[in-house]
Amino acid sequence: MGPGRTVDLRSGARSVRVRAPGKINVALRVGPPREDGYHGIASVFLAVSLFEEVTASETSGDGVSVSVNGQGTLNLPPESIPLDRTNLAVRAAELLAEVSPGRTGVHLDITKRVPIAGGMGGGSADAAAALLACDALWGSGFSRDELAKIAVDLGADVPFALVGGTAVGLGVGDVLTPAISKTPLHWVLVSSDYGLSTPEVYRRLDEIRLRDGVDVDPRPEIDPAVLGMMRAGDALGLAPLLHNDLQQAALELAPGLGDILETGRDAGALAGMVSGSGPTIAFLTRSSGQAVELAAVLDAEGLQALPVQGPAHGARLVPDAAG
Known part of the structure; x- marks a missing residue:
């Protein structure tokens, strides 16, 4: 059975439900293009309390099918998400099936809450949730x-969505080192309908650097002060340290993001930045109360704003969801 077709669940089919978090890049440094075409990065990943949800259910057929529905703040309709093998959650389930003797046909029902194509790793969270859900459904027993x-x-981004919390990512973001960060930091996320593709943003960054004669460190590093402020839960100290090398490129491609940043800062945010390759904007606030107030102000301005906090846990089975 192919992805996206009508699903024939087994009679009394078992199902497993998993939630996995979106993330923001509290700091993101980008190196020059490598020989393989990718860019080396140094980033501080922070999982936030905005979770994708995947329910994996046994089907009477073979293979993997998928359906998508949306809740909360989305900047693109769920219909824009592929229902074939290009969907990262489908690929995750297929990879796990290759090494799982107890595999069955499976249907993945994805509930989207992380802004779609928003630079917050929503698709990667779907893949992480699918891996954990199918592992439990099939009894694969992987750690x-x-x-x-x-x-x-x-x-x-998929390994990080599995573990959550806070981590430093090197290489292309796949070399993860967990970081201590237990005190919650409070943010407001603003999604928008600007269409920004990650490769396009990286290309524009390269063009900007060539245009401006910027000398780029081939081995980008993270300022240790960022991790120190996160460890201390010091929002005031962290605010001036927020940084995203991709922000200028995102702003050139979608100038309206600059207006959103200005609106949030004027409304009292400690700092704001483009999340990853955008177009989601993340505003840092002093407290949960201020995050709620800021979100209300931005909503009144016609923006799609949502208060969240981080660090949040990684992919996790939803209690009482396993059949």
Whole structure:
């Protein structure tokens, strides 16, 4: 049975439900293009309390099918998400099936909450959730570390969505080192309908650097002060340290993002930045109360704003969801 077709669930089919978090890049440094066409990065990933949800259910056929529905703040309709093998969650399930003797046909029902194509790793969270859900459904018995090794083939953000929390990502973001960050930091996320593709943003960054004669460090590093402020939960100290090398490129491609940044800062945010390759904007606030107030102000301005906090846990089975 191919992805996206009508699903024939087994009679009394078992199902497993998993949630996995979106993320923001609190700091993102980007090196020059490598020989393989990718860019080396140094980033601080922070999982936030905005979760994708995947329910994996046994089907009477073979293979993997998928359906998508949307809740919360989305900047593109769920219908824009592929329902074939190009869907990262489908690829995750197929990879796991290759090494799982107990595999069955499976249907993945994805509930989207992370802004679609918003620079927050929503598709990667879907893949991480699918891996964990299918592992439980099929009784594959892989450890979290073993699933993370499978996840590397799906993209740099998938292993992080499995583990969550806070981590420093090097290489293309796939070399993860967990960082201590237990005190919650409070953010407001603003999604928009600007169509920004990640490759396009990276290309524009390269063009800007060539145009401006910028000398780029081939081995980007993270300022240790960023991790120190996160460890201390010091939002005021962290605010001036937020940085995203991709932000200028995103702003040149979608100038309206600059207006959103200005609106949030004027409304009292400690700092704001483009999340990853955009177009989602992340505003740092002093407290959960201020995050709620800022989101209300931005909503009144006609923006799609949502208060969240981080660090959040990685992919996790939803209690009482396993059949």
